[in-house]
Amino acid sequence: MSDAWLPQALADHFLSLEKHRVDETLHNLPDDSGGRLILHLRSNDEREDFLLDLWRGGINLKKGRYQNRARKTIILARLDFEGAPHRNPDDKEIPCPHLHVYREGYGDKWAYPLPAIFSDVDDKWKLLRDFMDYCNIVRPPLFNRGLFS
Numbered sequence: 001m002s003d004a005w006l007p008q009a010l011a012d013h014f015l016s017l018e019k020h021r022v023d024e025t026l027h028n029l030p031d032d033s034g035g036r037l038i039l040h041l042r043s044n045d046e047r048e049d050f051l052l053d054l055w056r057g058g059i060n061l062k063k064g065r066y067q068n069r070a071r072k073t074i075i076l077a078r079l080d081f082e083g084a085p086h087r088n089p090d091d092k093e094i095p096c097p098h099l100h101v102y103r104e105g106y107g108d109k110w111a112y113p114l115p116a117i118f119s120d121v122d123d124k125w126k127l128l129r130d131f132m133d134y135c136n137i138v139r140p141p142l143f144n145r146g147l148f149s
Helices: 008-016 124-134
Strands: 019-021 026-028 035-043 049-056 064-070 074-081 098-101 111-113 137-139 142-144
Touching: 008 064, 008 074, 026 035, 064 124, 074 124
Parallel strands: 019 137, 026 142
Antiparallel strands: 019 035, 035 049, 049 064, 064 074, 074 098, 098 111
16 A cells, blocks of 8 residues: 555545546456556546556466556555455454455555445456446446456
8 A cells, every 4th residue: 555645535535436438448357367457547527537457366366456546546445356364453354355445544454345236256257347336437448358257
C-alpha cells in the first residue's frame, strides 16, 4: 500500500462512481501462465480516472488479484483469490478468497469475507464480472478471454 490516503467519504464516493472503459481495445486476460494487465477507466463525467488491475500468479497458477484504484495509487477495492489468508490489524485472520476495501487510516490493510454479490469463486471469469459490478464498472474493458478460466 502507498502512503497516499483519502477521506473515507471521498473513497466511498470514488468506489460508487460509474466507471467506463476509455477505448474499444480488445484486451487479453492474464491466463494460467500468469501475468498482469492494467486497464484505464474513467468516470461518467470524465473528471476522474481509475485503474483496473488484473493479476495472475506465475508460480501458483490459480492465485490472482483484481484491483480497482483511484488517483493512481489509492486501492479502493482488491479481491484476492487462491492465496494465503490475510491477517487484519486486529489480528483476526480472514481466509482466501477475501475482499480488501479502502479504510481511512489503513488503506487496503483490512480484508473482509466476500459479500454475496460474489456468487461463484471457482469461475474466475464470473468472479471478475462480479468484481467489476462491485466497483461499479458499468462499461467494462473489452476482453478476449482466451484460455482464461
